[in-house]
Amino acid sequence: MQEPIPHLLYVEDDESLSYVTRDNLEQEGFKVTHVADGQQAMDIIRSGQKFDLYILDVMLPEIDGFDLAGEIRKRDREVPILFLSAKTLREDRLKGLKIGADDYIVKPFSIEELILKVRIFLRRSGFGDPNRSAGRVAIGKYWFDYANLLLAYGDEEGETLTQKEADLLKLLYEHRGQLVKRSFILETIWGKNDYFLGRSLDVFISRLRKYLSRDERIRIENIHGVGFKFRTE
16 A cells, blocks of 8 residues: 655745745655745645645735634644744744644755655654554543553543643653653754743643642652652652
């Protein structure tokens, strides 16, 4: 059986940059749909056409990349989104990550780094993997179904997690009782260890603590400046 080809939507108005980037991505085996303005991209997104990953410039004609990412997240909470932008301010990077982007890459960038990021986030999203999970596991009084992104308490209806929430819970559970360093978590789940993504990690840890708060035996301990320990007793 032929393996599926990842389909990327690439939105960039710089003609020279988009030509080179698209050509390199296609040489690596990706199918790329490229558009040069935000309105055209928005029309495609709203049409319901599905993509496996989105690469968005921020400064675009008509509609900017932040608004595009917001629209994508309304429709799909899990599909990877990468920003490629000349906007280098911390506020812009944080805004992109808060919207739900998986990474924010500043121009000029290495095409090799971009291709690596694309492969990492496609793999993390489960693209092309028919056996993403071995089923559900019990975590204290909860059960966790990684394949279906579900976390449930007892016999109650499950809470639907985002892909990153599920990835983080799976990673911590697999290393329960051990110190898991922040750098390892960031590199494994986000593909990069930096300050901005570290802030995002703290938000995700807070969410998991809230989801798991009904079982007092479950704790995610913060080892200040180093990492976390996941305990179930």
